[in-house]
Amino acid sequence: MISKILIANRGEIAVRIIRTCKSLDIRTVAIYSEADKDSLHVKMADEAYCIGPARPDLSYLNMEAILTVAQMTECDAIHPGYGFLSENPEFAEKTEQFGCVFIGPNYKAIRLLGQKSVARDIMKKAGIPVMPGSDSCISSPEEGAKIAAEIGYPVLIKATSGGGGKGMRLVEKPEDFIKLCQTAQAEAASAFGDDRVYVEKYMLNPRHIEVQIVADQWGRVFALGVRECSIQRRHQKLLEESSSVALTPELRKKIAETALKVVRTINNGKDGVIYHNLGTVEFLLDEDGHFFFMEMNTRLQVEHPVTEMTCGGYDLVALQIADAMKEEPLPLENEILDNHGWAIECRINAEDPTSAFVPSPGTIEKYVAPGGLNVRLDTAVYQGYKIPSCYDTMIGKLIVWGNNRDEAISRMLVALDEFEIEGVANTISFHKYILNNRDFYNGRFSTAFVEKHYDDYMNKIKLSQKQKKD
Secondary structure (H helix, E strand, O other): OOOEEEEOOOHHHHHHHHHHHHHOOOEEEEEEEHHHOOOHHHHHOOEEEEEEOOOHHHOOOOHHHHHHHHHHOOOOEEEOOOOOOOOOHHHHHHHHHOOOEEOOOOHHHHHHHHOHHHHHHHHHHOOOOEOOEOOOOOOOHHHHHHHHHHHOOOEEEEEOOOOOOOOOEEEOOHHHHHHHHHHHHHHHHHHHOOOOEEEEEOOOOOEEEEEEEEEOOOOOEEEEEEEEEEEEEOOEEEEEEEOOOOOOHHHHHHHHHHHHHHHHHHHOOOOOOOOOEEEEEEEEEOOOOOEEEEEEEOOOOOOHHHHHHHOOOOOHHHHHHHHHHOOOOOOOOOOEEOOOOEEEEEEEEOEEHHHOOEEOOEEOOEEEOOOOOOEEEEEOOOOOOEEOOOOOOEEEEEEEEEOOHHHHHHHHHHHHHHOEEEOOOOOHHHHHHHHHOHHHHOOOOOOOHHHHHHHHHHHHHHHHHHHHHO
8 A cells, every 4th residue: 555655756747746646645745956945846745855956966866865755754655757767777676675666667677678779679579660770789989880881871879878869869971970979978978877879770751659558567568549749859849649640540559559569578578577557669650651669668758648638537647556556457458548539738848949949947927827628737837936947948738638630739729829928938839830830730740840840930930020010
């Protein structure tokens, strides 16, 4: 039985977890840095403790401090949220050693799948399609250059640890490989403490498709719909949908079945790993309908609300907690659960889209949240809240549901019109541009959407400013 959970995170996701815990009558303990003393998650939790200064390595990444608070407050479990320590196998293992339940997959599974080059090799051997590339991490930039020449340019150099676009470089010409490889290695070492990288063929104009996986400790695995996450800037998602206009019912089923196979491949391996809790299997989809395994994230995803809105209303955090309790199999029956209706999520960030999305920390001077039928806003900000410069720029996630994609787009545009934020630059205007864009509306887009349309967005902004002056 779990009666008290420490939330090893901050901001929107900490608030999200606290709300589910309250509905389950589970007490919560928040941790916070000195920069977050006025944060909403601190106010909402039953208990809250400062664990260090603003720097993440001295607070939200400080395992010893977090585990000390968990022990001091007699917590039964720790929920890591996403980011920070959520995919750190050492933290998951230490949590168990401290006598707490880690709400997430087993640390062995996190360690195995966290090495993206290793996971890629496992899938390749199991007959799951992967992009051509190195069989494992490269031993030197020179070896990587040789592999790149064999598979053909363009190629991606990718860090085997971490994510979020860090330690990743696109190489289009052989003469650039060595320098970009060294840059990627240095960035990976700084971000993840691991400079290992691998090489993969770069797909032109791909779509980013992912499948939400739920698994319990009885070996049952389920696929909860698909998500379209192709609208990105600098390899970080801006807008997500569920389902995807790029998928026929047959292709959607095939991708879901492949995602289930990914998890069963892990469970049937020689490492004694049983994957349970949540996970997301990510694929690249080409223009001809061929898809390739990219990676598996062993945590709750930022974009999980679109799955909750379209897959029977399941609370994914509640399912995580239920799995962690180990009391009975999860209350799921269908191996593949199709999406019902359509959901869209816009990540509203404190960034200036007219200046290449440069971060815009500062105080929110005016804040009017949208509402209405099937409109959801996951956020941790409020009027007067100061967005710090030391963390991610997210203000909140605006999610809507409609009976179909057209209705969801219309509902999102209304919600964005209602959303008022002053004091910090934000991405609301860019999201409106996306939703009004003909290519987006007609489903003709890829991960290159932002790059392709950015100049047009800027021209429209300049025209609008000129008309206001006139």
